[in-house]
Amino acid sequence: YYTAQIADALPNADGYALDISREAVKRACKRNPNLSWLVASMARVPMADASCQFLASVFSPLDWLEAKRLLSPGGGLMRVGPTRGHLMELRERLYDEVRDYSDDKHLALVPDGMQLQHSETLEFTLSLSEPQDRANLLAMTPHGWRASAERRAQVIEDPQPLKVTVSMRYDFFVLQ
Template sequence: MLICPICQLPLDAADQGLACANRHRFDRARQGYFNLLPVQHKKSRDPGDNQAMVEARRRFLEAGHYAPLADRLAELSSLRTPGRWLDVGCGEGYYTDRIATARPGSEGYALDISREAIKRACRRTAHVTWLVASMARIPLAEASMAQLISVFSPFDWSEALRLLPSGGGVLRLGPTRNHLIELRQRLYDEVRDYDDTKHLTLIPNGMRLGHSETLEFELNLEDPQDRADLLAMTPHGWRANAERRKAVIDSPLKVRAAVRFDWIERH
């Protein structure tokens, strides 16, 4: 299923790595992932989330704060199209691991542009093929995936059309206008409204919305480390000024998680 990110020919096992007919070779890292992000496709030396951001997200998620999101995501994935699946922008693998557990025996793939994230993701399960790769140049064959999963992540619809056969689909988890609203009110003088349906206007011809639902619940973040980690794993960690970030970390916070799940299927 894997293809060369340089010439797009199929990749086959070769010694401790992968190689294509044009002799482009990619070694398997000792942690277990394949780095399929050639240097010419990078916009910086180490693209994606850095080590501090990855560790903040890992601590926050493993504390269970977003467990209801992960549980419902895994359930929805298991109810949808069977077959190969890909978690696009998987981060450190928290949601990927839940999906793999809910889909025993399935063939799962997960990619992120951050090598730091994938290095940690590999520790979660050996039953997923972990990749450092670009979301805009996914190194998988045409029509090879039954399901693509996107969690709080940018998404390339042209790649979805290429990777999905008829009947396949995208399972998307994204924020609604109320997501972390209390945090945003503490950080900014003016909180911008968010259009919950804006992403639907980007759905290309050949795909259609098949199902939508929302999930909302309250988090009571009494531990300063939890509040610091939430800031570090969101864009608010660098958008807001230092004084307001410190004020958030220094006092308890009750905040809403409010998300939307969409199943967008290929005709």
């Protein structure tokens, strides 16, 4: 979804996308055939050094050194990830204990030569009244397989709407 949105916004760019799941790549190829899709890990991208002007990592693990290797000088990296408040209401219903984490812990991993140019947080509330909407939300998060089946079913089948906070941090880095 995110890759397709970026590709639509940059129609004249040569776009490449990757996922470690062969099935996910098969589905993505059908969704946006204008991109070159790769079954690969961000830890070892089969592309040449300095071959990318822009990289995007949206709610996915990021290998910072691999990103630096791929970027050409002056190239940018957009990283979008959850904040500590992301889906908090859902997490509180799924787990007995919700782990806290720092919204900016990833900044300690940024390699020399990459500089943070911009950062902001986007936050809004969703109200999910339909069971299928709650099931879809669970399916697109790690909570869909981490949480117990019993707790997932309780969230999906609850007759009350689930109000949940979506909170993400956007950072843009440039390779010097």
